[in-house]
Structure formats: structure tokens, C-alpha cells
Amino acid sequence: MAESDPRFQRFADFLARSGLKTTRQRERIVHAFFAAGRHLSAEELYNRIQTQDPGIGLVTVYRTLKLLRQAGLATERQFGEAYTRFDPNPADWPHDHLICKRCGKIQEFEDAGLHSLREKIARSLGFTVTEHKLELYGFCRDCARLGKGRAARTA
């Protein structure tokens, strides 16, 4: 499954097209990034790689993530933390995020109605929208249940 992931080919093409080289480090980093399938920070990705290939430096992880962004294979996101997380979804998929404040789960969603309503509101205010960012913070189903349980016990 991972081997047939077309993103590896897209990244290789991007490198070739840009006159850049394929290296062991880049292959490892990109593989670990896609394998994680989550919004990782550079540090988290670095830690995952350390266990398999301790020679790779944090600096190279940062540089490779920047290349992935240029290739349209990752998007930088700030979720109110001190550091940047990298979204492994294709850059041309415009989606929004639900972030659980308790377990940290990040769920993605897309809603055409929401999108068009936003466009309509912006247009009515004279704005032409080119990018957007919507994050909803709260509690996922499991964590909301726990919260209720605790509240009930406390009461």
C-alpha cells in the first residue's frame, strides 16, 4: 500500500523537475511522513526517524518538509501551539479541521454548503477570497463522553 502511494512518485518527479537529487535521507523522511498519516511537527517526525536511522539531522527534516510543501504534498498549519504542524494532504484539497482539546485528535472535513456560504458573506463585504482557514476546537465524541462522566461524578 505504502509502496504504491502515488505521492512518492510525485515527490520524485518534483525533485527531478527542479534539478534536485534523490537521497537516502529524503526517502526516509518522506516515507515516514506519509506513513504517519497525521499532522506531525518537524520534531515529531524527527523523533520517529531517529529510531530507525539515527544519522538524519533535524535540519534535514525541516528542509525536506519545505520541499514537500513546494511540491504541493504538505501544508503548514498552526493549531495554536508553539510549533508548526505539517498536513500530509494534497495542498489543493481545501478542507477544514476539528481539533479535540483533550486528546489532540485532528479530524478533517469538507462541506460545500459551508464553503459557498463563506464566499457569499465575503463577497457581500467586498472581499475576494483566495485562501481560508477554519478550525473548530472542542471535544471529540469520546472525550465529550468522558467529560460528562467526570462532571456527573463531581456533581
Place this chain on the structure above:
Amino acid sequence: MAESDPRFQRFADFLARSGLKTTRQRERIVHAFFAAGRHLSAEELYNRIQTQDPGIGLVTVYRTLKLLRQAGLATERQFGEAYTRFDPNPADWPHDHLICKRCGKIQEFEDAGLHSLREKIARSLGFTVTEHKLELYGFCRDCARLGKGRAARTA
């Protein structure tokens, strides 16, 4: 007008309630912050104050902005810049932002339909929303017009 701004009283009350003291520095900083009426960074606020009261340090500006946040009189916002901006609107007004990428104008808006649609989508995904953040980036009316003009000239 500025003198009758109830926010000064709210801040004084917050300080008293918290066992903190009213100082010349805090009065100046809070006054300059509300007088600006815009989303300022700590550095921008510091620069405005320097012209009138060069004795006040940047550190004190940071500390006072943190107090304003605790008092519910300011909200930290990240608009994709390296630094944090502080929103002088009451923390309990849940509004969204339109940011012009050309002139930097930040326009606020509130839309009940948008709000309820978001709630509905989150609920259908099992999420309970407590906070949200929506930013629409693009061009305001004036800048969009300029952009069109330039495009036409280029063509």
C-alpha cells in the same frame, strides 16, 4: 469618548479583584491599546508608546497584554505572520476575520447562519465545539480593483 470607555473600569476591576496594582505603565499601555482600535502586535504597541513615554519597556507591554487577555479584554490572534496580534474586542464576542493580503486590512464580521451551520456540521461528526477560528484571506474591495487594473495593463 476614550475616557468613558467602560473597558478601563473593567481592567481596573480585574486588577483589584486579582490583588494586582494599578501603575502608570499599565494605564498608558491599556490606553494606547484601546485608542489604536486595531489588531496590534506587542512591538507595534510598544512603538506607539515610545513616542510619549520612552521609559516603558517592551517586556512590560507583553506582560500587560497578557493581563488584558486574562481580563477578557483582548484575544491573541495569529494571522500567518511571525508575531502575535492582539484583538481589542471583548473575548466573548465570537467573530471572524477577513484579511487583505495586499494592504493588511483586517475586517471583522459575524454571521449567525455561518455559526449555526458550523455547529451543525461539527455535531454531525460527533464534535462539541467550544471555540472556533475562521480567517478568510484575499483582497479587499480597493485592492481587488487595483489588482484588476494591473492585470489589464499587463495584458
Place this chain on the structure above:
DNA sequence: GTGGAAATTGACAGTCATTTTCAATTAGGA
């Protein structure tokens, strides 16, 4: 397969916004 120019790497130092430390100063209740 070899040579060599150009890209890459990793350690280290630098940057930049923000926070912490700490000795000196100040507010404001007793």
C-alpha cells in the same frame, strides 16, 4: 565504470518573538 561539478548533509551558530530572572523601585493598605 569513472570523474567531477553541483547538490546535499549535519553540526553549529544566528535570528527573532517571547519569557524568565533578578535587583531595584513602587503601590497602597495597615
Place this chain on the structure above:
DNA sequence: TCCTAATTGAAAATGACTGTCAATTTCCAC
């Protein structure tokens, strides 16, 4: 007015990230 706890500002520390640079590696031309 006194006294203690809060406050201040300068300097140092922090933490994420980026630039520098000598040593290494890739990969195209031959």
C-alpha cells in the same frame, strides 16, 4: 508614614526555525 508584596526594566534565557560552511554524496557526461 511604613512595610511588604507587586512591579519594573535590563539582560539573559528560551524555543522554533534558518543560514553558514566544510565534508560528503548524487548523478550526468564521457
